[in-house]
Amino acid sequence: MEHTDTSTSDSFASLDSAPAARFIIEEPGHPPRVVLLPRGRSLRVGRGEDQDVRLDDQRTSRQHAQFFYRGDHVLVRDQGSSNGTWLDDKRVGAAAAVTPGAIVRLGSTRVVYVPLAPEKRAEPAAEVDGDVVAVDPATQQVFAMVRRIAAHDLAVLVHGETGTGKEVVARALHKTSPRARGPFVAINCGSLSESLAESELFGHERGSFTGAVERKVGVFEAAHGGTLLLDEVGELSATNQARLLRVLEEHAVLRIGATQPVPVDVRVVASTHRDLAAELAHGRFREDLYFRLNGVTITVPPLRERPRDIVPLAERVIAERGGPHALAPETVEALTRYEWPGNARELRNAVEAAIAMADGAELRPEHLPPAVLARPKTPREGAPALRSMVDEVEREAIAAALEDHKNNQSHAAIALGISRRALIYKMERYGLKDPPRRIPRP
Numbered sequence: 001m002e003h004t005d006t007s008t009s010d011s012f013a014s015l016d017s018a019p020a021a022r023f024i025i026e027e028p029g030h031p032p033r034v035v036l037l038p039r040g041r042s043l044r045v046g047r048g049e050d051q052d053v054r055l056d057d058q059r060t061s062r063q064h065a066q067f068f069y070r071g072d073h074v075l076v077r078d079q080g081s082s083n084g085t086w087l088d089d090k091r092v093g094a095a096a097a098v099t100p101g102a103i104v105r106l107g108s109t110r111v112v113y114v115p116l117a118p119e120k121r122a123e124p125a126a127e128v129d130g131d132v133v134a135v136d137p138a139t140q141q142v143f144a145m146v147r148r149i150a151a152h153d154l155a156v157l158v159h160g161e162t163g164t165g166k167e168v169v170a171r172a173l174h175k176t177s178p179r180a181r182g183p184f185v186a187i188n189c190g191s192l193s194e195s196l197a198e199s200e201l202f203g204h205e206r207g208s209f210t211g212a213v214e215r216k217v218g219v220f221e222a223a224h225g226g227t228l229l230l231d232e233v234g235e236l237s238a239t240n241q242a243r244l245l246r247v248l249e250e251h252a253v254l255r256i257g258a259t260q261p262v263p264v265d266v267r268v269v270a271s272t273h274r275d276l277a278a279e280l281a282h283g284r285f286r287e288d289l290y291f292r293l294n295g296v297t298i299t300v301p302p303l304r305e306r307p308r309d310i311v312p313l314a315e316r317v318i319a320e321r322g323g324p325h326a327l328a329p330e331t332v333e334a335l336t337r338y339e340w341p342g343n344a345r346e347l348r349n350a351v352e353a354a355i356a357m358a359d360g361a362e363l364r365p366e367h368l369p370p371a372v373l374a375r376p377k378t379p380r381e382g383a384p385a386l387r388s389m390v391d392e393v394e395r396e397a398i399a400a401a402l403e404d405h406k407n408n409q410s411h412a413a414i415a416l417g418i419s420r421r422a423l424i425y426k427m428e429r430y431g432l433k434d435p436p437r438r439i440p441r442p
Helices: 137-149 166-175 194-202 238-250 276-281 287-293 307-321 329-337 343-357 370-374 382-404 409-416 420-430
Strands: 020-026 033-038 042-046 065-070 073-078 085-087 096-098 103-106 109-115 156-159 184-188 227-231 267-272 296-299
Touching: 020 065, 033 042, 033 065, 065 103, 073 085, 109 137, 137 166, 137 296, 156 166, 166 184, 166 227, 166 267, 194 238, 238 287, 276 287, 276 420, 287 420, 307 329, 307 343, 329 343, 329 370, 382 409, 382 420, 409 420
Parallel strands: 156 267, 156 296, 184 227, 227 267
Antiparallel strands: 020 033, 020 109, 042 065, 065 073, 073 096, 085 103, 103 109
């Protein structure tokens, strides 16, 4: 996919910026795709088999347009297409600069440039809409991405450990999107039984089964015009995964016992603590559903990896209770030492417990749950090191399989015992692309 380009000015290469540019490709008849273009590389888009991003759009040419990324700048150049490449309603001749958020039209296909790196701000965004504490740089990066993708009606997959605040991210995405005036509906898929899930998700008609004494509207209909959060979507059974996929493809729900589908217009945000790529590799999650839900992935880091948020989050809980309480210096030290395996949810419970135990305004360490004091934060070099070794072994195995099969992804996937979709996901994760090819000067 990547090419070494010698035709564009090298002055862009020295800029200190994101390692890659992100493009959202919106092609009629296809779910939106997200493509990353590493710095110093180029991306060819068209209907030809040799293109890096192959389109089915019949209004595009076999070799339509080429994108270049040089630090903070993205350039687009037409490849001699029949219908032209258009940027802000102007036809592109030679290379033209693409600004963040700009839309490049190739036939009926739209390509949107969304920067990968967080926006640089004069001062940190401590809160978003008064609901989100985002003091730590890691959290600020999450909500910078939320602001960037909010306007694009992409499906979003929010990944993170239990208790990290995935629903908070989903609500912030809704509030900053054009759907903000519509409803926000959340449902925990992990709490639904096999028999209950279909009714809760899609609704039922009166008399459709024993106990159905009246018509019930499912969460898809309830979220019409707004945003639907499918929390812990990885817990759905295979049967309900298939039903969910049908709704996402048809944009309509069929209530249990009904004969006519009901159109629905919702933005779906799915969240999970599971590694869905690994789940689909083992056949526990549908590939087609995964790629429907995973328009863009937002990873919420655990609280131990964003320590600057700990005290502000604790103070937010105190403020919500409306009392005169304050954290003693020793309590601040105890909170920041602790590892918080339960993340923000555990922190909230600990502060509320301290408020209940305190006999005065000052919250002291002895008011905290014993576990917070008994398990101080310890260095975690071992876990990242092990994760790094596992990743390196997996990366080397994939690289070797691709080399053995001359970059034939289907054959390499079979040799590795995974699906081609899973292989593509892992190739993107580890930066394993096709070998660079040099392109001629224009």
